[in-house]
């Protein structure tokens with residue numbers, strides 16, 4: 001409770017009503033979004049000496065050393081990312097063979113290194129879980145039901161809860177995790193000998209082909225062909241020959257060399273590509289997700305014909321240096337649509353699915369690295385996965401030269417002619433290792449190369465449109481997007497552009513430059529008009545945090561829409577607000593219901609076995625590491641809320657709301673346990689940015 005209020009809040013503080021403020025008014029530490037995106041202090045050329053006043057300077061921080069009393073080395077160790085964090089894969093103690101787990105016979109027989117004894121496995125297996133319905137929750141501790149007690153244990157298999165519902169079975173009519181599923185009681189039947197068998201729901205299975213199966217699987221054979229450089233790349237080979245300097249053109253054969261993976265390797269490590277911990281991307285031993293490649297969504301089907309190999313063949317015959325016009329491709333009709341920005345780690349498929357449910361029209365996968373795609377990396381190809389609910393979906397690729405990016409585009413187009421609505425070229429990534437390799441935002445300062453990349457990728461993609469995501473420039477005071485963007489659209493033929501209104505050097509603490517975004521839109525439109533070209537969609541990005549903000553920025557700058565990133569991470573319902581042009585005072589229970597949705601989507605994607613449950617838990621905690629930053633708008637003196645304001649310590653309108661505002665990573669684990677059952681004793685969550693790892697010294701009331 002507020003003991004010393006009223007006190008004047010410092011400028012830049014979230015205007016929380018006095019009755020919700022707790023004993024002190026110092027704002028919470030500014031969350032480090034640069035670290036969350038993967039940007040280090042060296043990227044920005046600034047030290048964290050400009051760290052805002054934070055609660056580590058306050059007494060009562062759990063016995064930890066105060067910020068002021070730390071040595072420089074200790075401060076350095078505290079700031080930025082938790083680089084050493086690792087997430088261990090949780091497994092069952094007794095490992096059951098995947099074939100047997102699915103009711104099949106294992107050809108390896110006694111040679112198989114996994115158990116074939118279902119009864120022994122079920123006896124040793126941790127007990128079933130269930131995702132409680134939202135009606136079982138209240139606003140007061142303990143908030144939800146005790147998941148350690150099974151509702152209706154099976155008479156002979158006491159670990160199996162016959163009252164549970166398996167989220168995968170509920171959607172797909174079958175569960176690919178079979179006996180290994182932690183929601184097994186949701187899909188068992190009694191065998192003739194009193195044994196357990198696996199149930200199937202044929203009606204659901206038929207429906208699921210259109211609504212539930214994820215799309216865009218490259219397949220093991222293609223990965224192998226990529227790895228061994230046997231994947232045919234006629235369009236790229238021709239294009240790279242055509243753009244090669246005259247002395248090289250005829251002398252040596254063009255080799256698309258994806259074996260030079262040192263760049264990709266270290267970048268991938270630095271980025272901690274989310275899929276590396278994604279059990280859905282794990283190989284052969286685990287179940288192959290149900291039929292996917294030939295699943296087509298209704299509306300996608302209509303475009304299939306337009307995107308057949310013929311378009312590719314035509315592209316190959318084109319004159320090499322003449323860009324393919326966006327008018328020759330599937331047009332992107334993006335006006336008035338909402339766009340969830342690509343987000344490494346946190347913009348995974350379950351999160352995108354949640355945002356789609358809440359109104360996001362366009363979604364884009366996490367950034368993947370072109371050399372890793374070409375090396376057939378399983379993790380990279382898992383980033384291409386799409387849920388059928390994603391109506392307009394693209395994948396994002398980063399790379400430093402046509403030799404990587406054009407072939408990657410060719411493989412994408414060949415493998416997923418109906419599974420991708422666009423491919424996005426990353427020209428904005430600020431991360432040191434990406435930038436220093438000449439990828440991401442480094443391309444902003446390499447116009448000639450950028451042109452060759454865009455023209456080549458457009459050709460290789462055939463009917464699939466290429467879009468480009470930019471920052472305003474590399475260095476502060478040296479914006480150059482206004483010069484590049486008209487060329488990207490009019491000269492090189494990209495089909496859409498998105499512009500994050502910051503330079504590479506600029507940190508999130510300074511606001512995006514929306515006036516400059518407006519100047520860039522104007523420059524593009526002038527050039528298009530002068531050359532009688534149809535306008536391509538331009539989306540702006542930066543700091544959008546409310547419906548009011550969205551529409552003011554759209555109207556003020558002339559963009560066709562806004563690509564939302566952190567706003568969606570903190571409040572995924574921002575898409576509903578934008579569409580309905582209202583600010584939503586969402587209740588804590590409504591928010592909890594969205595967390596429940598995320599848990600179910602996560603189990604569907606990452607898996608419902610022990611490994612999948614804990615991968616879901618990990619990504620749920622990653623999501624909560626942003627969502628706790630939401631200050632309920634019913635607590636505010638004035639609207640709209642702003643993303644760059646810092647929250648003073650506050651309490652919610654009830655205990656659940658207070659819990660959801662906790663910055664303590666242990667509380668995020670606690671929330672995950674409400675839906676996923678107790679975290680294993682060996683499991684821990686370390687957030688990406690250290691300000692969170694420090695725990696909730698703010699004392700949320």
Ligand SMILES: Cc1cc2nc3c(=O)[nH]c(=O)nc-3n(C[C@H](O)[C@H](O)[C@H](O)COP(=O)(O)O)c2cc1C
Nearest residue numbers: 036037341342343344367500542543564565566567
């Ligand atoms: C955690 C995080 C991950 C991001 N990952 C990517 C990415 O993979 N690709 C990309 O182009 N931008 C990425 N970005 C940048 C965002 O897409 C967006 O351009 C930027 O955050 C500005 O928008 P905002 O102010 O709405 O957050 C990331 C940003 C954050 C905070």
